[in-house]
Amino acid sequence: MEYIKDPMEIERKSFEIITQELGEKTFPEKEGRIIKRMIHTTADFQYADITEISKEAIDSALTALREGCSIYTDTKMAMAGINKSVLKELNCEIYCLVDDPQVAKEAKEKGLTRSMVAMKKAVEDEKTKIFVIGNAPTALFQLCHYIDEEKKSPSLVVGVPVGFVGAKESKDELVKRSVPHITTLGRKGGSTVAAAIVNALLYMLK
């Protein structure tokens, strides 16, 4: 069994193949880096067609990251996939509250999802400027609600819940808002996609 073992070389060659297979489908430089990393993490070229990056999203996110913001993720999976050493270099923090015992207790009492209760706490945290939602439509609906109520004005919402019940609808709500956002229209998305988007942004600052 002969195979390439060097991780850097694997990644370089992967992006070369993705660029080649995208063919005439080209993007502005920074948008392209995000979309190609989404394809890299899924091997699914449909992300070239369903990804929507609002005009100011990348600049707004990079400013927040340069200032050392906190990032909230709706799942531990998305959090696990985001590059911690680059975050540390930038003095940024990342957290997820979905396993917080207080959140679990409150969710049970109120008949809400843990994602919803956790989102409320994240919105109340001043340092949290970037919201990364890869799984729970309820969390994204909830965040849209807080944006409408002017309880929060995020620097970026990565809103890419995946699934069959509410995922599409929650993203349709997100794009109606003027908040800086990166999303995937329709059903597709997920924690790996969310992490890929954040990592692409982080690598722009390396």
Next chain:
Amino acid sequence: MEYIKDPMEIERKSFEIITQELGEKTFPEKEGRIIKRMIHTTADFQYADITEISKEAIDSALTALREGCSIYTDTKMAMAGINKSVLKELNCEIYCLVDDPQVAKEAKEKGLTRSMVAMKKAVEDEKTKIFVIGNAPTALFQLCHYIDEEKKSPSLVVGVPVGFVGAKESKDELVKRSVPHITTLGRKGGSTVAAAIVNALLYMLK
């Protein structure tokens, strides 16, 4: 914004939609539960066509889980996505060595990927019966090598690396072996897919 908030109801309805849209494409009961959960986590129906479950894989995995085995994952993301409370009920353990400082040191010295060095250590652990590879083709190639050398006879290999360099090839190697396996032919796969497969197995024992 009106939407379903109950997580159990969201999941029930999701699986109903998936079954409906699969139409005439049906599977044996247990295989179907795995494949539908893979679709649930990706919103990608292609998994119905590219998933290969070897004949004895499910029974072999369930036996190992019932006996309280350890599960090795190649990424922290896959580990994060696997249901810990069911694992605990079964007295099973799960671990990932990719961030182990000793692994990092050895990988640097030998010019190997951390995944490869970590795999060597996992293979040497007697309690580890299930190997879950959602990301690194090098880890899967390495595991195939240890199987050939009869250093390990896993109860199940979940081999679903994603990507453009080596992923397909590593899975082609896996299916040539008589080891119990669940894989996704071609480029697709990933940590969320890997976690979905393991969770589907765990939920069969709940």
